[in-house]
Amino acid sequence: MEHARPYRFHSDTDGLEALCRDTKFSRREIQLMYRSFKQVCPSGFVDEDAFKQIFSQFFPYGNASSYAHYVFKTFDQNRNGAIRFKDFLHCLSLLCRGSPRDKLRWAFSLYDINGDGCITKKEMTDIVCSVYALLGRRSHPAVDEKSLRDHVDRIFLKMDLNKDGVVTIDEFMEICTKDETISKSLSLFDTVL
Helix, strand or coil: CCCCCCCCCCCCHHHHHHHHHHCCCCHHHHHHHHHHHHHHCCCCEEEHHHHHHHHHHHCCCCCCHHHHHHHHHHHCCCCCCEEEHHHHHHHHHHHHHCCHHHHHHHHHHHHCCCCCCEEEHHHHHHHHHHHHHHHHHHCCCCCCHHHHHHHHHHHHHHHCCCCCCEEEHHHHHHHHHHCHHHHHHHHCCCCCC
């Protein structure tokens, strides 16, 4: 793995100002997040194994490994196996302060595992399975494999508007923006730090 160069701005005012411009966070918020990031990741970057370990602390009742892997891929902007603070901050800004369309584009990239611009039923199944594994025994009601696959089939059928066997970004955006349940779930990311 080629290690990412750690992001440094402790004495770099221009770097901090650029992050403020590029994200929707204030100087103070960025400084607080940077301190926390450096405490957890003193090297200035986090690799996938460390990311999985951190993620599993938030979901102690399930298996976070698979879902954390998919999320890590969306945060690893340079595809070099490491998340720098800057990468982390950009994704966090998008998820916490981005528009609903920004959040949907991120969600699409999560489901589009191979990055080819389309979501297949297998990709959707893999992500949904990883979410249920993440929830573990906290999943209520408990879901068996047949119910899970039926659920994915219903969602996929609803999203694949032209019935060509894949869901494009346009189909995904159209269905998700019209679905009130999805819209409400996206607002859960709206936070003030």
